[in-house]
């Protein structure tokens with residue numbers, strides 16, 4: 499049985515290698531917030547067929563001009579989630595496949611991208627009642643591990659870190675910033691906590707607690723709150739027999755990334771994020787947007803950039819140099835290109 503299992507693993511990973519990697523691009527619209535409604539907002543976004551996003555209204559003449567100058571008002575993505583979409587739906591469409599791949603010894607990453615307040619942390623972390631992608635991914639991972647082996651072969655380690663103003667902090671064990679150093683595997687954060695997780699039950703509390711250590715806490719100055727990236731890394735190790743029946747160790751790594759607000763320049767350490775993407779990797783991006791016409795400019799920027807990220811996926815294989823990056827978000831564009839390069 500073991501041998502059959504191994505053969506299956508080999509086939510799947512070969513197929514994936516041949517198919518190459520690409521960025522899947524998703525959009526999630528959040529519900530109108532009370533504050534926005536009280537400020538007299540109208541909804542300026544419409545989602546049709548779970549794929550198409552229309553910008554339907556603009557707040558003022560400037561927005562109208564931007565709309566004409568940029569790419570228009572209709573965008574199509576791998577999937578677009580209306581404000582009624584559940585956390586589970588978002589998880590299963592964007593991330594469940596990557597979890598499956600991690601269990602086959604491959605790497606994957608999921609980013610949330612968007613302006614401050616657009617719903618990135620809700621999507622990634624969620625609440626106790628409505629856990630987000632990070633928690634659902636780990637839950638799913640443990641379920642799948644239980645289904646596939648009863649011999650305790652799989653070992654899961656978590657690390658949760660923050661990149662803020664070019665420093666890296668351990669969210670599971672806050673203290674002094676971590677020191678980055680280069681080794682055979684790339685750039686690593688020395689002394690980062692590798693928390694061995696045995697079940698989902700402990701993970702939500704762990705992540706919530708970790709998040710309180712983030713520099714994004716709403717109690718802290720809003721000015722600084724949107725500059726922190728949070729990265730959850732889930733490393734799965736297991737042993738299989740290779741074709742010559744030798745026992746080999748396989749490692750799959752899933753990175754779940756709550757990026758800083760896109761309205762800020764990404765003055766971040768690209769090396770740090772890049773090193774987290776190392777190896778064969780598949781990437782999904784979730785662009786978060788507000789429905790309010792008062793955020794029209796930010797929403798249009800986010801959609802415009804998400805639309806370009808879609809092109810990187812299809813063009814990057816042949817002619818990466820030809821890609822014209824949107825001016826306003828060059829740093830984010832570079833970051834995604836770096837990730838994409840690593841994927842190839």
Ligand code: ADP
Nearest residue numbers: 527528529613614615616617618619620621786
């Ligand atoms: P960001 O991390 O992008 O700055 P948040 O995730 O903190 O934004 O979201 C801002 C506010 O909107 C929070 O109060 C959050 O709970 C709420 N929110 C975001 N997305 C949703 C959603 N899909 N459903 C319900 N509430 C949401």
Ligand code: MG
Nearest residue numbers: 618619620714
């Ligand atoms: Mg946030």
